[in-house]
Amino acid sequence: MTFTETPSGVQPAASDRRRWFALAIVMTAAFMDLVDVTIVNIAIPSIQEDAGASFSQIQWITAGYALAFAAGLITGGRLGDIHGRKKIFLLGIGGFTLASALCGFAVNPEMLVASRILQGGMAALMVPQVLSIVHATFPAHERGKVFGLFGAIVGLGAVSGPLLGALLTEWNLFGLEWRPIFLINLPVGVVGLVLGARFITESKAPRALKLDLVGVALVTLGLLMLLYPLTRGRELDWPLWGYVSMAGAFVVLAGLVAYERRKAARDGSPLVELSLFRVKSFAAGIAVQTVFGLGLGIFFLVWTLYMQTGLGWSPLKAGLTGVPFSIAVSVAAGLSVQKLVPRFGRGVLQAGALVMAAGVLIYIWESQRYGPGIAPWQMALPLVVMGVGMGLIVAPLTDAVLSEVPREHAGSASGLINTVQQMGNALGLGLVSVVFFGTMSDRLRPAEVGPAFVDAFQYALGWVAAVLGAIFLLMFALPKRPAQHVEGAAPEAGEKGPRTEPDKEPELV
Template sequence: MSSARETAAEPVADARRWMALAVLLTATLLDLLDATIINIAIPSIQRDIHASYTAVQWIAAGYTLAFAIGLVTGGRLGDIFGRKKVFLLAMAGFTLASALSGLATGPDMLIISRVLQGGMAAMMVPQVLSIIHVTFAPEESGKVFGMFGAVCGIGAVSGPVLGALLTEWNLFGLEWRPIFLVNLPIGIAGLILGHRFVRESKAPSAPRLDLAGVTLVTLALFMLLFPLTRGRDLGWPAWCPASMAGSVVVFALFVLHQRAKVRQDASPLLELSLFRIRSFAAGIVVQLAFGTSFGLFSLTGALYMQVGLGWTPLRAALTSLLFGATMAGVAMVAVPKLVPRFGRKVLQAGALLMIVGLGLYGWIAHQQGTGVTPAQIALPLVVGGCGLGMIMAPLTSAVLSEVPGQHAGSASGLINTINQVGLSLGLGLTSVAFFTVVDDAGTPAPTGGTAFITAFTHSLWWVIGGMALAFLLMFALPKAAGAQFAPPAEEDAGAPAADAGTSSSDGAPAARAEATPAANAPTPTAG
């Protein structure tokens, strides 16, 4: 069989592969921690460097947006130039960006550093699964991906708690900065060990990099998100709606360019034929609505707990852990036990539970005001966590269930990209759904109080609306939502090498998503 595995030496004989796996899992943990650790420290960062609310949004969204835009490109770069080479370069860049974030003297420097961090993560993460694919034999995959899934779960759930501890400990008087600086010794060790133990590999016939496509989609996303975050501060000038409308035109140009690429050299950035599959097209919109809802929920919830209620970062993080821990526990039951029997009904029941949990959360927040306690919101957090656990892992399988095996890599990579875009969009919508209410109350930052509670309950209606939309769109998913797609190697033993190479790179985010539900979603620090 022709596949990317042929580009590396026989994996079974090399005992050093387990050290290589440790390096790869460490890189995965770094990415997940930095994606989830930031929200809990946002109020401390805001006070220390005098960041505006717009800057706060960009500090949180810069990472996810750069990560989303760079994911597919990152996978391509590894196929073309060598996965080990790109992995080590990205880890070095990620470590440098972490140092710059920890040493930031103002909001602008921190935003730029976070964008750089996200871009480096987008180059680093796709290589992890690709290198694992060419390093380990198929019979070892169960053990390897079990370890991978465990690391993903630990990273996603523990990020907010670790961020809270590092912030409250105020190590060496650095306040929030250790949440980034802790990456330095880990990154340096990873570079040294990765250089020694990770083996180089390339795709036998990698697709070309579509620079024009990357440029168009980046421009379109920027034209959509920048006005959302800056518009409120500037009084919503005319160029804001014009830019957002123009983003639709640029997205249309991107689609036309992708069609031309298919005719020209069959190496598009996006496989448009996938959108002819009803379940995939609907599932992508579900993923976008889902990611947007939680991007909004994660930031507003952190501000509600710490600024509105005056809780310490640790108290907020431990309360939020109810949500993430419940999600992880239910997911382990939902995938193997419930989905095979009830199919998409499990996802829809999860969406309804999310709506109930969020609605109850908002009602309690409104009724109790600033006197709310962790015990009072424990029930809605557990209910919402159950709903999330019933959605996350089955959703990826449902979206991919009718995708042909030869396109599984591109499809799964797109799912993760759309999720990250949704997170960024949700963080951008914070201006409209949350901060506008704070402004109307005339509350200066960072005094908080009742204005932040009102703003949070208002933003929850937006989140509930997103979940209701996701629920309705789930009717377009296959009834047997647990069906799995067939990998190219199983579907066609003679699949061309180019397909195998594409699958290993673009498929990396998919394995990241399917290995554990926590890896494919933010762990909201709000609950």
């Protein structure tokens, strides 16, 4: 792949088809990350039973990954800008593969939690490079197609994760119980590492940047101070230090903003590129991503617990029940970016929020009507409606957020997008303690477990519906159309020449 260095970043030769091979490789990495999250959710009851994990440790198997992922994403994105996106991507996928092996061979719940935290940290190096490589490699008029593919990958990951998790858990390969759900990452990671080294061409920020170590410390501390008490709060009976920590997190994050402003003025190498928030589409999209991640964090964990613990279903039965949802996400995501958004713009995303909320309300009604005797086919309607709604949001939202971001800040922007989504996801996982476990007694007799989980599921879905209503309102702040979908718009200036002058700031709106 050949590139031209411009003040706005690295640009591909339009005729070079090798970039599509690079796209397939980075999408495979994104797929691996998505599968890893959903595959773990479906195997949680099996891990709890086989490894003897407590409810707190089960939360940490999911939330620990999300915490490390969220805390490291901004740093991972910036490291790609500084040292090269290919180099950091390969480091991340190699580390992710190693951490997956440690998860698979964990000898106790504590080792599994620690390995999951390491896995989240490695994913934080790998995942931001996916969007930044796409942003730096593909011109604006091709990105709609690329993000449509990305949405389809999201749907495929959602399909494959639960099914793979269910099948691998049911098969109990070589007597390894749940362990193959992590070990399956090993061949995929090795292939991605080898092919990535061959086909991905290096790109980085056009001017020399330095890693902002103070910024790294502040953003990591602030996120941990906010998310850790949420995750442990219920287990520890909401101690005073938890509230102090969460309040202090906002002080730390405010200090981060002040420091980053001074850092940008002093040497132009902040960890968080605050100028990005002057891009209207980026700032609004970040708010939507955060709240959307929160809703998804609540839903997917409580849905798994509801089906397997509350209804007593096997992992395979639960995994197959989710297939209509996943197919609907995949189909709607591809249609939304390529067909609907160019014509209807922001209205497609808002329609997605309302459709998804409608699916949640149908689910609540059906759960109330059928109780613990509900059948998988009775869940198909709400799941398809929810899947269509999610598909209408997930791919065009990423497109809209990045559409006006200058290429030289692709890594920082990608890290921020993934960070706020994972921060929202971790907040959602933490809130599961309140909106799900908080509604039931700590000591349930066997006959009380099913009804208690059904009631808690309905209560948690009410929160998810409220979150989707908030998302609908927040979407009014998004531009009516992403930049590349404005009717009659030409390819971005950077495709024909420099997008910005060497000694001027990028034009932000």
